[in-house]
Amino acid sequence: MKRFLLAASVAAFAISGPVWAADHLTIGIQLEPPHLDPTGAAAGAIDDVTYGNIFEGLTRFTEDGSIVPSLAESWQISNDGLTYTFKLRDGVQFHDGTDMNAEDVKFSLDRARGDDSTNAQKGLFAGIADVVVVDPLTVEVRLSETDGNFLFNMAWGDAAIVAPESIGTIKTNPIGTGAFKFSNWVQGDRVELVRNDAYWGQAAALESATFKFISDPIAAFSAMMAGDLDAFSQFPAPENLVQFEADDRYKVLIGSTEGETILSTNNKAAPFDNVNVRKALALAINRQEIIDGAQFGYGTPIGTHFAPHHPAFVELTGNSPHDPDAARALLAEAGLADGVTVSLKLPPPSYARRGGEIIAAQLRAVGINTEISNLEWAQWLEEVFRNKDYNLTIVAHTEPMDIGIYANPDYYFQYDNAVFQALMGELRRTTDEEIRSQLLQQAQRIISEDYVNGFLFQLPRLTVAKREVEGLWANAPTQAVDLTGVRWAK
């Protein structure tokens, strides 16, 4: 009898467990969001869960990176480019049943730019002089100077429209206008969403969705292989993708991101305050070797700080081909023929840790010796980013369209070029797409020819999914795992 009971309980073990209907999706992401307020922290994981799913802004990104209307149905820009009049969509409700109107828009924008704002991208709102409610469905935003990026800025997750009634509990119970409602959060494990049946637009095909947080790459692989997950966004183990590609139960989506991975260089500290030494650094690097070794072949080489999928991108890798002889000659010219030792400080991601060792070997070949130290993010932010105590570091800059950081001489690369700064000023004031595109191309050339940083590769977006899952975004124009268009193939 005892033996029978034991066998029965083992059998019960094996069978039980949640059985989901076909309109549920369980998707893995690596990091858990600290909380669920996209307007109150930089953590990308918050946007992974909330962007487009729970929260929406006036405008939004689509998968190809273009900006389309979202909560604002349309807008008019005054002739001087200083006033944007947004016509809001009628009949939009927050998940708690209250109406979304112009007051909510004013509240959201004023909160983001206010004195005690803790918005991680407060700079997006810096140009706003005033927000005026014209009527419940019309809101006027007045800028202090023209800003060609304004509609783009309003598409960020940090510019989500939130309601004053629910702001107190937004971090643990986010109330937005999106196609999914927040349902449950088991901290350390998962966040659950359910379909918003009162959604103003096309309703989601999925009835419910679960975001599961698995930080360990091997655990992520096992969970996919064991069938615990239906998909994994930003799969952390590129070395295992071949296995998924070979297995017809799964498919692999390879897309692009806004993440320019660069060998950031301290432009104010010797020896890299000399443009020729920076050029030597750039020529010493073999991008393909880094992509193959650190990324298992996934990644697009870049020669400047700009996303290759963007229409205004210029191919500039020709400015820094792999040429160790020329690099040695440049170093000798700069009086460093006997070699030089510099620090290389690496944050935790594998592109940095693995890539760092490959770069160190490449640099050693031309006479630049590196002292590698591995830092945690918090340490990196303090030591490298804030105190600028470094020569070289490797990091992916994942904010979309962030070439403007080169105009800030206090930014951690400490690149100070008045011509570039003037160019960015002009870009901000220009709204004509044609001219903007030209200015952007000029900007890409300047930083490439100044060898500000070692430009390595564009970070790929690697998604693994069960074959029947359709509608996942391959690209990441912003940090997002948009589930509104995801469905199971019948």
Next chain:
Amino acid sequence: MLGYLTKRLVSLLASLFVASVVIFSVVEVVPGDPAAFMLGMNARPDTIAALRAELGLDGSVVERYLAWVGGMMRGDFGISYTYRTPVADMIADRLWVSLPLALFALTLTVVIAIPAGLFAASRRGRAGDYSIVGATQIGIAVPNFWFAMILILIFAIQLRWFSAGGFPGWQDGFWTGLKALVLPAVALALPQAAILTRVMRSSLIEVLGEDFMRTARAKGLSSGAAIWRHGLRNALIPVLTIIGLQFAFLLAGGIIIEQVFALPGLGRLVFQAISQRDLIVVESVVMLLVFAVIMTNFLVDLAYVAVDPRLRRRA
């Protein structure tokens, strides 16, 4: 007896005080600002300052230490910097994973190790003894995370009997929760069982050589009955010490196993909190673990008194 307990209690309180000072000072000097971490690379200085004020990171070191210790005594562990939820709730949630897991693993350890040790000791120098000693050798040598991966490979990926990781929670029923803990508990328990088996075996072998065991046989007890009535109780003291240490290890040291199985336990909480500079969570969890270790040792001391009458009389 009372003197013995008082002495233990005083040393317990002193240890807790010293631990709190050490933990707080270590966390204080770790570089990295929680507010800067949360706001990332595009944050402006005024935003970081606003967040620091909101998090209460402005006060002096002494003020913050007193607030922390005072809060803990009232059961208030503060509010997590990153999650913005009460630390006490977070710890409680994670304990619902870590504590059952540690108990489960410890039960497995004891259930395997005591009979195996008994068996090996009673068959000393024979085939049964050698095979158990050999098995424990392997059990100690194999790292538990590697063993965990092998378990996942066989039981989750190939056979699909269990999930490869994650924890559904207890709300779907006891068995669903327990099922998710089976593989991690086995992975944690086997190396511990190997250690405990060896302790049990050698401790019993030592006792078997004592005079009173010979007397027990001489008065006519069978070898099995002699071990059962007189050997086991005397062999248990070192075993209890090890079990106490193992429980503390299983509670705090499950972090690698939690990582491999993606379990939302205490170890992973503290690991995450360290990298996010969620200092208040780090301090509180570490303090709690120290408390658990000290309490376990205290209970083990009490258990000595229970199994060893001499301690009762002497003290």
